[in-house]
Amino acid sequence: MSTTASTGNNGQEAAVAQRYSAAAEAKEPALCCPVQYRQEYLKAIPDEILERDYGCGDPTAHVQEGDTVLDLGSGGGKVCYIAAQAVGPHGRVIGVDCNQEMIALARRHRETVAQRIGYANVEFRYGLIQDLALDLEVLAEEVRGLAVDTPQGWLTLRRIEQRLRSERPMIPDESVDCVVSNCVLNLVRTEDRRQMFAEIFRVLKPGGRAAISDIVSDGDVPDNMKNDSELWSGCISGAFREDAFLKEFEAAGFYGIHIASRQSEPWRIVEGVEFRSLTVVAYKGKQGPCWERKQAVIYRGPFKRVEDDDHHVYERGARMAVCDKTFQLLRKSPYLGHFEFIEPREPIDPQEAEPFDCSRPKHRHPRETKGHDYHVTSETSGQCMDGGKCC
The missing domain is CATH 3.40.50.150 (Vaccinia Virus protein VP39)
Structure with missing residues (x-):
């Protein structure tokens, strides 16, 4: 240091x-x-x-x-x-x-x-x-011999500084x-x-x-x-x-x-x-437009609710609507392990996504991600998810 x-x-x-x-x-x-x-x-x-x-x-x-x-x-x-x-x-x-x-x-x-x-x-x-x-060594080379003890010299120095910041x-x-x-x-x-x-x-x-x-x-x-x-x-x-x-x-x-x-x-x-x-x-990286792709996140806890730097509130266990940008950010450090991620049943092409309405209700109904015409009934397989027998 x-x-x-x-x-x-x-x-x-x-x-x-x-x-x-x-x-x-x-x-x-x-x-x-x-x-x-x-x-x-x-x-x-x-x-x-x-x-x-x-x-x-x-x-x-x-x-x-x-x-x-x-x-x-x-x-x-x-x-x-x-x-x-x-x-x-x-x-x-x-x-x-x-x-x-x-x-x-x-x-x-x-x-x-x-x-x-x-x-x-x-x-x-x-x-x-x-x-x-502004690289001060580069500046020193540029102003060698320049007299800055007059108003004109000082203004010339300022112009050189600005040019170097832009060009070099x-x-x-x-x-x-x-x-x-x-x-x-x-x-x-x-x-x-x-x-x-x-x-x-x-x-x-x-x-x-x-x-x-x-x-x-x-x-x-x-x-x-x-x-x-x-x-x-x-x-x-x-x-x-x-x-x-x-x-x-x-x-x-x-x-x-x-x-x-x-x-x-x-x-x-x-x-x-x-x-x-x-x-x-x-x-750095939360800047940019927000697009609606029907995604949701579930905050795992342990707090009842948390708020991020853009004032998004995540309630423990609730499906919260987020834009695609926030959805991707929450999958990276330092948020790893704090959220579950829910993708829409029918993916929305980023090129076809509409702007995300940040004023909308923050909860995302399951039908938004599954589709309102989704009426599938699954069959009992007799096996639990971990491979054992169900009760």
């Missing part, structure tokens, strides 16, 4: 940059929580990187073979090099950080790790995690299977956080997921702590409130948002506020 921008306060911003630049050269224990990583992956990573790692969780547990992975605030590269092994030779890992010392540390060991694991699939890019379209985006739209981050989002200044979540959503493919480990608080952080540059750069005073952290994913358009792991005991307590590590996993 490394850093991005902090608050708008120049003292805090400078403190963050200075602290992590120094942490790239010498280990600072105060910047990390105890984390258990998969030991087989650590063997390929040089000690210099392991000693300069600063994180609070292991989001790589949610990476899959063949994934294209984006690590936000990649720092010295530890998470990237773990993910490189998890995705295998057919996967790809991109680390983004805005601390040049950390990027230099990570890049210094690319060939060593590649030799040890047998393939090279990691690269590191210089940029802000709240602006994933650092991370293109819908190009990533999994976004991971390890204790970085809390360092982004408050006014940039909504944009940061929008950027995470933008770069993910439909069906992709975000696995984010970060420090959260159990209550609102007082202003005096937010204005303390030492606490901000130490991943404390910029922490999201626990419930608000999950709401940010919801506001960005994610679904299937859940807490994958939560530190039971606080990492630190400051002025009565508890700070602990939390890993959240969220999915």
Whole structure:
């Protein structure tokens, strides 16, 4: 884990940059929580990187073979090099950080790790995690020699930035299977956080997921702590409130948002506020039209009813009408095992499906899926479904 921008306060911003630049050269224990990583992956990573790692969780547990992975605030590269092994030779890992010392540390060991694991699939890019379209190294090349100390120069710089975001985006739209981050989002200044979540959503493919480990608080952080540059750069005073952290994913358009792991005991307590590590996993892909294909789902329980992020309510044991999009989403992670699925007796071709009326009654009568003219009577076979004799 490394850093991005902090608050708008120049003292805090400078403190963050200075602290992590120094942490790239010498280990600072105060910047990390105890984390258990998969030991087989650590063997390929040089000690210099392991000693300069600063994180609070292991989001790589949610990476899959063949994934294209984006690590936000990649720092010295530890998470990237773990993910490189998890995705295998057919996967790809991109680390983004805005601390040049950390990027230099990570890049210094690319060939060593590649030799040890047998393939090279990691690269590191210089940029802000709240602006994933702008590669700062490419920008530096474009503006070399440009004077920005006049209004005209500043406007020229803005035009170049916008052109690069459009023509040469650092991370293109819908190009990533999994976004991971390890204790970085809390360092982004408050006014940039909504944009940061929008950027995470933008770069993910439909069906992709975000696995984010970060420090959260159990209550609102007082202003005096937010204005303390030492606490901000130490991943404390910029922490999201626990419930608000999950709401940010919801506001960005994610679904299937859940807490994958939560530190039971606080990492630190400051002025009565508890700070602990939390890993959240969220999915992209619920956007798009809703089509009626006469499908239904039955929520298995154990709760009496549950509600999803689109306000669909599922009553335990009841046949609930859903559109085809929701029907397919509920068959995948993280909903596996919670529902039974009822297809219509006569399948409806997707090309012939009509729009699903979200205002309709939510229960689906069995005749809707079987057909109103379905009057079959089955014969007794003398055998139970499990092959034994019936009573």
